[in-house]
Amino acid sequence: MNHRILRCCVIGSACALVAAGVLEAKLRVVSTLQDFAAIAQAIGGDRVDTFALAKGYQDPHYVDAKPSLVLHLSRADLLIVAGLELEIGYLPPLIDQSRNSKIHPGNAAYLDASIGCEILSIPTQKITRAMGDVHPSGNPHYWTDPENGRIIARTIAAKLAAIDPKGTETYRENLSAFDTTLDAKLVEWQVKFKPFAGTKVVTFHDSWPNFAKHFGLEIVGNVEPKPGIPPTPSHTLEIINRIQAQHVPVILVEPYFDTKTPKSIAARTGATVVTLYPSVGGIPEIKTYFDLFDTDLDLLVRALGGVS
């Protein structure tokens, strides 16, 4: 009698383990940015689980290390990074601590999403420390151009197919669906923002050159004279005078920066401070890569409506 119960238990738990194994068979994709996680989810569908180290409302240059991040990295089947030294301040030690050799730079499960994308502001002169937080390989905020999003989606689809050949068909179908949606959205965004093309803006950090190029904004200056260093008097003065002389209507600020300095410049010039979201997850409503541009363009159009 006892033996029978024991046998049932053993068989039962074995079945449970197998079932769990089937459920757990999803590919674990970890990305530094929520944008890549959103795109990977769109491409991978049911075959992948995604997790982003930096939430969309956090400064992607600095993420506070938490034990859970290392845990996710240690189990990752694929790591997607922005590259161009965006994550250099926090990611390398996390990868080391994860003891997951697959996701080390250069190895099979490490994917640099910048490959093939259009990268702006690549320095032409020699980089020195005196230039502040400048990225020697170019501006790493390239995902704010939806055409780069298309390339990122292709890169991710190819990588997923290489790691998980059984899903190749799924990934191809999802990529083509992503492309179709993107095409439709590009037209919609173009129409929506056309009246405001050529608008001059000042941005807090240099996160928006790709976005500006795609949608036809003209960035006339950054509030930070050098990325990561507080503004000096002569630089603040120059920005104030530029805003006044060129009638710049808005100052764009990323959600993770203190708005005190931009607000004080706005108060002196009559410009409006607009918080614009550089990443998916900046606010809970931005769930997909397409939501990101829907939300940002809405915010911009609303802010410019009063002045244009």
Add this chain to the structure above:
Amino acid sequence: MTVFELLLPAFVASLILTGIHAYLGVHVVERGVIFVDLSLAQIAAFGTTVAYLLGYDLHATGSYVCSLAFTFLGAAVFAFLRVHRKTRIPQEAIIGIAYAVAAALSILVMSKATQETGHLKEMLIGNILSVGWPEILKTAVLYSLVGAFHFVFRRRFLLISMNLAEAERRGWNVRYWDFLFYVSFGFVVTSSVAIAGVLLVFCFLIVPSVAAMLFSERLSVRLAIGWSMGAVVSALGVALSFQLDLPTGAAIVATFGAALVLLAVVRVLVRRRHLA
């Protein structure tokens, strides 16, 4: 906008900060509670982050009131846990612990926040260039009230700071007066840190008072030296930051450091001449 229009508010704000801090600094140095302002400022910042998480804007009245409430709590702790006689735990230890715990709690709270997480860094470094005239006016009124309060009760506060034993011999309720001292101090620090950042406020508080101690024992002379030094160094720091194109707050702090070294050298030279 001209350079003058941009720098004038920052300079006037520095003068107002010097006015109250050079005076409070005398008390703080005499009491040997040098880091009390860092600690109260951090407690105030913790209050701001809590208010922020409850849905108030970082720079709105609601979060100011909340940070003030937290500061009063800190004031009460510092007043009632003055040297713990039975265990000989010094007050500076309690101040340090309060600083560390408040700083850690603000980090934890801000890790749950989804906007303006750069605020903690901004609060440390500050940007005195972003101060506007309405803020300066409000601060001037507030500091005048605190100054008047200290002037009315100057005998009590000064004796407790300079000669605790005598104050106790007279049977004064030292804890009660200490609480009032730290509350008034908290009022000042909460506003001044919002304007100038923790680093600069610490300098305004401690450096003029220490520099004055190099030259005199008398309170009136010390205040005169402290105020003059604060005003001159602020002007110099603001000017240097423009000339050399450096962040203004940090430039003023560095100028304070250099001025103190210079004054120390002057003291040595003056003493030599006296002896010769």
